[in-house]
Amino acid sequence: MDNNSLTALFGDDSTAQKSGYVIRAVEVCKVFALGEHETHALRGATLDVRRGEYISIMGPSGSGKTTLFNMIGGLNKPTSGKVYIDQVDIAQLDPYELAWLRCRKVGYVFQSFNLIQVMSCIENVMLPMAFAGLSSEDAHDKARDILALVGLGDRALHKPAEMSGGQQQRVAIARALANSPDIILADEPTGNLDLKTGEEIIELFARLRDQLGVTIITATHDLKMLKRSDRIVWIEDGRITRVTTPDEMKIKIEEIH
Amino acid sequence: METILSQVKLPLKRSLQIAVQGIRIRLGRSLVTISGVALGIAFLMSNVSAQFIKAAIGKERELRQTVKLMETVVRSEVGDFAGKSLSVAVFGTLSGAERSLLERLAAAQLAALKLYGLNVPGAAPAALKGIGQDSHALLVLGNARKCPVALEHLADGLKQKVVIDSLSNRVFPAFVRQGRATALDPGSAAEDQVRREVFFSKATDEQIAKLSHAAEQDRFRTIWIVVISILVTVIGVSNALLMSVTERFREIGTMKCLGALSSFIRRLFLIESALIGFCGSVLGILAGGLLPVIVFGISFDFRSVLLQMNFGLLLASAAGTLVAGTLFAIGAAIYPANIAAGMVPASALRSNI
Ligand SMILES: Nc1ncnc2c1ncn2[C@@H]1O[C@H](COP(=O)(O)OP(=O)(O)OP(=O)(O)O)[C@@H](O)[C@H]1O
Ligand SMILES: [Mg+2]
Numbered sequence: 270m271d272n273n274s275l276t277a278l279f280g281d282d283s284t285a286q287k288s289g290y291v292i293r294a295v296e297v298c299k300v301f302a303l304g305e306h307e308t309h310a311l312r313g314a315t316l317d318v319r320r321g322e323y324i325s326i327m328g329p330s331g332s333g334k335t336t337l338f339n340m341i342g343g344l345n346k347p348t349s350g351k352v353y354i355d356q357v358d359i360a361q362l363d364p365y366e367l368a369w370l371r372c373r374k375v376g377y378v379f380q381s382f383n384l385i386q387v388m389s390c391i392e393n394v395m396l397p398m399a400f401a402g403l404s405s406e407d408a409h410d411k412a413r414d415i416l417a418l419v420g421l422g423d424r425a426l427h428k429p430a431e432m433s434g435g436q437q438q439r440v441a442i443a444r445a446l447a448n449s450p451d452i453i454l455a456d457e458p459t460g461n462l463d464l465k466t467g468e469e470i471i472e473l474f475a476r477l478r479d480q481l482g483v484t485i486i487t488a489t490h491d492l493k494m495l496k497r498s499d500r501i502v503w504i505e506d507g508r509i510t511r512v513t514t515p516d517e518m519k520i521k522i523e524e525i526h
Numbered sequence: 527m528e529t530i531l532s533q534v535k536l537p538l539k540r541s542l543q544i545a546v547q548g549i550r551i552r553l554g555r556s557l558v559t560i561s562g563v564a565l566g567i568a569f570l571m572s573n574v575s576a577q578f579i580k581a582a583i584g585k586e587r588e589l590r591q592t593v594k595l596m597e598t599v600v601r602s603e604v605g606d607f608a609g610k611s612l613s614v615a616v617f618g619t620l621s622g623a624e625r626s627l628l629e630r631l632a633a634a635q636l637a638a639l640k641l642y643g644l645n646v647p648g649a650a651p652a653a654l655k656g657i658g659q660d661s662h663a664l665l666v667l668g669n670a671r672k673c674p675v676a677l678e679h680l681a682d683g684l685k686q687k688v689v690i691d692s693l694s695n696r697v698f699p700a701f702v703r704q705g706r707a708t709a710l711d712p713g714s715a716a717e718d719q720v721r722r723e724v725f726f727s728k729a730t731d732e733q734i735a736k737l738s739h740a741a742e743q744d745r746f747r748t749i750w751i752v753v754i755s756i757l758v759t760v761i762g763v764s765n766a767l768l769m770s771v772t773e774r775f776r777e778i779g780t781m782k783c784l785g786a787l788s789s790f791i792r793r794l795f796l797i798e799s800a801l802i803g804f805c806g807s808v809l810g811i812l813a814g815g816l817l818p819v820i821v822f823g824i825s826f827d828f829r830s831v832l833l834q835m836n837f838g839l840l841l842a843s844a845a846g847t848l849v850a851g852t853l854f855a856i857g858a859a860i861y862p863a864n865i866a867a868g869m870v871p872a873s874a875l876r877s878n879i
Pocket of ligand 1: 301302303308309310328329330331332333334335336337380873876
């Protein structure tokens with residue numbers, strides 16, 4: 270897919286080169302209370318993301334990556350702290366604005382995909398477009414193009430259960446791209462992909478970032494992905510312990526091994 | 527700086543489209559839910575329908591008994607039917623029992639059956655004048671309040687001396703003397719009196735009290751059965767819809783994460799439930815309404831049951847059940863739909879139901 274077609278699909282976002290922070294998380298804490306027991310998933314995470322940045326988040330299992338994604342994507346409310354998207358405190362948004370944000374502004378790739386099992390691949394991709402008010406004909410055409418973009422053009426009518434993990438993951442990615450979001454939050458988007466397909470997805474993200482100024486935040490352990498990102502954010506036990514560049518990261522990895 | 531806009535509210539038509547698509551793509555599951563609703567409604571409807579059929583059968587039994595008694599009276603007055611001829615004059619319209627009596631008389635081995643004022647299969651209508659000529663008995667039937675012609679004229683030329691007059695509720699065995707009408711001699715024999723009362727369904731006070739007590743009990747039983755079936759139906763329908771909503775919490779969470787408004791989720795489930803409730807009710811009403819008719823029809827008698835059925839009321843109660851079934855379905859979905867709509871997207875995603 271060449272540069273022009275990508276622009277055709279997602280529109281030429283004139284805000285792409287705008288400066289400023291697209292996401293700011295300030296001292297975000299999240300406590301899950303399960304009866305007597307409390308889990309501190311986030312203990313004051315602060316993170317600023319510039320527009321068009323490609324950020325990778327690394328951290329051990331249970332360190333709070335998914336929770337952080339949910340906070341900055343407006344899927345859950347922090348126990349304390351603030352999240353700003355485009356300088357707007359999302360705690361101040363009404364349900365309609367929040368829904369708009371989830372629908373248009375942010376594209377999510379969930380760790381467990383969360384595809385709707387009864388729907389075919391293309392119906393899954395069309396769903397966010399329906400919520401955005403697109404007619405089903407327009408949505409159908411656009412969804413087919415996006416599926417082709419992630420290499421699933423010939424699988425449009427299959428159900429998630431009939432697909433491999435990697436294929437499901439790509440459907441999830443296609444769905445995240447459905448409404449041409451400004452921000453993509455991808456929770457381990459290449460976890461189930463083979464080397465080649467994984468690279469294609471990484472390449473796609475990089476292109477979206479480079480050409481359209483889409484801000485990309487991924488939780489990942491994929492070295493290739495880490496290498497492509499602008500910054501790597503380390504999270505441990507609910508705290509952001511370090512923010513590095515891929516170059517510094519190399520040293521770190523070599524230290525470990 | 528960019529601003530965050532408000533999400534568009536999808537028009538009702540689009541929601542309806544999405545709801546129908548939802549039902550279609552999970553057709554198997556939808557059919558199970560629909561059958562759940564249909565089962566509940568069929569239970570309710572079969573009980574309602576059975577009540578109607580029981581009433582119809584009761585009425586039919588009563589009618590048959592009345593007709594039998596009427597025929598007994600006629601036979602006892604006229605004697606053996608063979609070679610006898612009967613005349614019938616009808617004023618006003620016939621009751622069901624009188625009509626059946628005439629059908630039986632027409633089928634009996636009578637030499638002649640002369641009829642005035644009515645079309646009965648197998649008997650040609652006769653002129654009113656001289657209708658009693660050469661007959662062994664004259665029956666005056668119908669619901670007119672008074673015989674518009676003097677009985678003497680009708681009874682002119684009667685061979686035997688019997689006029690059975692349902693207009694004045696009397697049997698006049700000695701009505702005709704020596705070939706011409708004379709003064710009446712009503713109800714002389716005591717045993718005739720009883721027969722006449724039964725013939726004309728004149729129940730005693732005691733009988734009426736007994737009957738109304740039985741009717742009261744019957745009505746109570748009917749109400750009880752209907753109330754129980756409504757309860758069973760409500761629980762069955764609620765269960766079917768509760769399941770169909772709760773098993774999709776995860777899916778709802780996903781939709782909310784993708785920008786669905788809470789109001790859309792709520793509407794989606796209410797529309798879907800209404801559609802499922804409607805389809806299930808239609809199926810349930812058809813199944814529950816027809817099954818008892820078939821069962822009773824085979825075990826009793828199709829034609830007479832159908833004739834005696836109060837179809838207007840049955841249709842009305844079917845319509846009522848349809849509305850009620852749809853409303854139950856919507857009502858049952860309100861609570862889970864509200865929960866689903868109000869869920870925090872991230873937590874809904876974790877739902878494992
Ligand atoms: N809804 C919840 N209820 C209770 N505890 C939760 C909930 N969500 C997350 N947690 C807890 O918060 C902590 C962080 O979870 P989170 O899912 O953010 O980890 P993660 O970094 O994404 O891990 P992984 O790499 O395994 O996906 C965990 O200890 C988890 O048990
Ligand atoms: Mg996670």
